[in-house]
Amino acid sequence: MFDAELLKKDFPALNQIVNDEPLVYLDNAATTQKPLSVLTRIKNYYENDNANVHRGVHTLAERATADYEAAREKVRDFINARTTKEVLFTRGTTTSLNWVSKFAEQILKPDDEILISIMEHHSNFVPWQQVAAKTGATLKIVGLKEGQLDLQDLQEKLSVKTKIVALTHVSNVLGCINPIRDIAQIVHEMGAYLVVDGAQSTPHMKIDVQELDADFFAFSGHKMMGPTGIGVLYGKEKLLNEMNPVEFGGEMIDFVYEDYSTWTELPWKFEAGTPNIAGAIGLGEAIDYINRLGIDAIEQHEHDLMAYLMPQLKAIEGLKIYGPADLQNRAGVLSFNLAGLHPHDVATALDMEGVAVRAGHHCAQPLIRLLDTSAEATVRASFYAYSTIADCDKLVDALKKTKEFFTI
Ligand code: PMP
Numbered sequence: 001m002f003d004a005e006l007l008k009k010d011f012p013a014l015n016q017i018v019n020d021e022p023l024v025y026l027d028n029a030a031t032t033q034k035p036l037s038v039l040t041r042i043k044n045y046y047e048n049d050n051a052n053v054h055r056g057v058h059t060l061a062e063r064a065t066a067d068y069e070a071a072r073e074k075v076r077d078f079i080n081a082r083t084t085k086e087v088l089f090t091r092g093t094t095t096s097l098n099w100v101s102k103f104a105e106q107i108l109k110p111d112d113e114i115l116i117s118i119m120e121h122h123s124n125f126v127p128w129q130q131v132a133a134k135t136g137a138t139l140k141i142v143g144l145k146e147g148q149l150d151l152q153d154l155q156e157k158l159s160v161k162t163k164i165v166a167l168t169h170v171s172n173v174l175g176c177i178n179p180i181r182d183i184a185q186i187v188h189e190m191g192a193y194l195v196v197d198g199a200q201s202t203p204h205m206k207i208d209v210q211e212l213d214a215d216f217f218a219f220s221g222h223k224m225m226g227p228t229g230i231g232v233l234y235g236k237e238k239l240l241n242e243m244n245p246v247e248f249g250g251e252m253i254d255f256v257y258e259d260y261s262t263w264t265e266l267p268w269k270f271e272a273g274t275p276n277i278a279g280a281i282g283l284g285e286a287i288d289y290i291n292r293l294g295i296d297a298i299e300q301h302e303h304d305l306m307a308y309l310m311p312q313l314k315a316i317e318g319l320k321i322y323g324p325a326d327l328q329n330r331a332g333v334l335s336f337n338l339a340g341l342h343p344h345d346v347a348t349a350l351d352m353e354g355v356a357v358r359a360g361h362h363c364a365q366p367l368i369r370l371l372d373t374s375a376e377a378t379v380r381a382s383f384y385a386y387s388t389i390a391d392c393d394k395l396v397d398a399l400k401k402t403k404e405f406f407t408i
Contacts, residue, residue: 002293004301007386010035010289014386021354024391029172029200029333029382030358031222034286038225041285042278053277054251054268068277071284072267075232078287079217080208085237085266089280092231093199094123096218097166099233099270100195101127103216103243104164110136112163115192117142117149117178118370119171122363124197128166137163144370147324148176155186162192169201173362173371173378174323175333177201184213193239199223203290203384204331205299209234221279226286230279233270240266247272290385298385302332305383309334309392316399322371322378332383335362338399341406343377349405350379353398357381 008014011033016023025033045067051060053068069084076084090096104114114128118141132139140162142154149167158165165187170177180196187194196214198207203224209217216239221230235243245252245263249272254262263269290298307327313319318339324330338346347359358380361368368376381395 001297001301002385004386004388005390007293008388010037011386012036012039018354018356019352024353024355024394026381026383026387026391026395027356027358028203028384028387029223029362029380031228032203032225032384033386034225034227034282035289037289038227038282038285042227042282045278045281050278052274064277067281067284068275071280074284074287078207078291079202079232079234080210081234082210083237086209086234086240088233088235088240088267088270089275090218090231090233091229091276092220092222093121093197093218094231096216096231096233097123097195097197098127099246100166100216100218100235101131102246103239104128104131104137105134106242106244108135108137108163111161112137113140113159113161114138115140115142115154115157115162115165117154117167118144119149119174119176119364119367120166120168121172121197121199122365123199124166124168124195125364125366128164131164141366142167144174144367147174147322148329149178151179151183154183158186158190158192160190162187162190164193164195166195166197168197168199170204170331170333171323171364171367172200172333172382173335173364173367173380175330175335176324177205177329177331180212180214188213200331200333204295204302206295215239221283221286224283224286225289226283227276227279230276230283232283237266240270243270245269245272249273251275293385301385302383302387303327303330305387305389305392306330306332306334308389309396312392312396313399316396316403318403319399322373332387333380334382335378335380337373337375337378338403341402342375343373343379344375345406346379346399346402349402350395350398353394353401355395355398357395 202219217234343359
């Protein structure tokens with residue numbers, strides 16, 4: 001087990017004073033802070049190796065290409081994909097899911113159905129609305145039961161007409177962990193494809209795409225200590241071979257003639273133009289950092305924090321927590337509201353105490369509407385490897401102070 005307090009020293013942004021208080025950063029579901037090793041790696045790349053990949057034969061180009069492809073191998077290993085052909089670098093989860101939605105447009109017919117859930121982030125919601133509008137397919141939405149995915153509703157809405165099921169692994173609002181492995185089985189029995197939004201799971205728990213058996217799996221580098229602007233789309237090789245490229249141009253071609261072109265092999269068939277080389281290398285370094293800590297240890301640590309924090313939050317009168325009551329099915333994302341207070345006021349008051357949380361709809365408006373919050377928003381505290389018991393204590397204290405301040 002690692003020492004989270006000690007870990008903070010590796011993250012320059014965590015060691016600062018905000019509004020005269022030491023920063024307590026609890027907005028990790030939005031983005032995570034970066035360790036020095038990642039920052040240094042990116043700087044070193046630009047200082048020493050900066051060149052375009054896959055093209056040049058000069059030494060810097062070879063170094064940049066080797067490092068970029070080494071990062072892809074680190075991602076492959078991290079999620080246990082069969083081959084690096086199945087690991088596409090994208091801008092992030094949003095881009096990854098939009099790419100899959102293009103594949104859906106390629107295969108869907110007007111009578112087909114797409115199944116998503118009400119808890120989806122807009123990036124796994126809006127693209128499917130667009131696909132439905134373009135193809136004439138019907139978009140169906142699975143509801144909630146006791147703060148988590150209603151599996152019975154999913155079974156009932158799944159039919160031979162369903163061609164795509166797109167679900168989040170962990171909700172960025174409710175914090176619930178969806179049983180993707182079991183869902184993959186029933187989805188595949190029905191002959192549909194399973195698309196998984198892994199933005200909130202990949203940074204926090206062991207992902208084995210072969211074991212999960214998702215057909216596509218998306219995640220973002222910036223939510224796992226890596227840089228912004230880099231993410232991953234994993235897809236089964238067979239499907240990626242069937243899928244048309246989404247963008248066209250340099251890097252992704254084999255031959256270009258005046259009247260037609262052919263595509264290069266996977267994974268480069270999808271990576272048109274100069275990629276985010278420094279981003280990929282930074283993500284590779286972030287994976288090294290996570291591996292040194294141990295992803296299982298990170299998961300356990302966050303679980304322990306939640307077990308410590310939940311009873312204390314529940315003891316605050318007027319504080320309502322959303323999501324499953326059961327800690328077992330929960331990741332380190334906690335949404336709540338304080339009765340009578342607007343979530344934005346709560347977040348602003350917490351900021352005055354140095355505590356950074358998020359308030360709003362968290363890019364999940366349909367879910368927030370369903371939760372029946374008075375302001376169509378919640379406060380969200382979200383945790384990571386470097387979050388500590390002291391951070392939890394500070395949050396609880398700051399919430400109590402906020403409550404007192406507004407009730408006087
Ligand atoms: N899905 C979920 C569940 C998320 O939490 C987020 C980020 N808030 C996204 C998708 C989108 O990720 P990105 O903005 O990195 O593309």
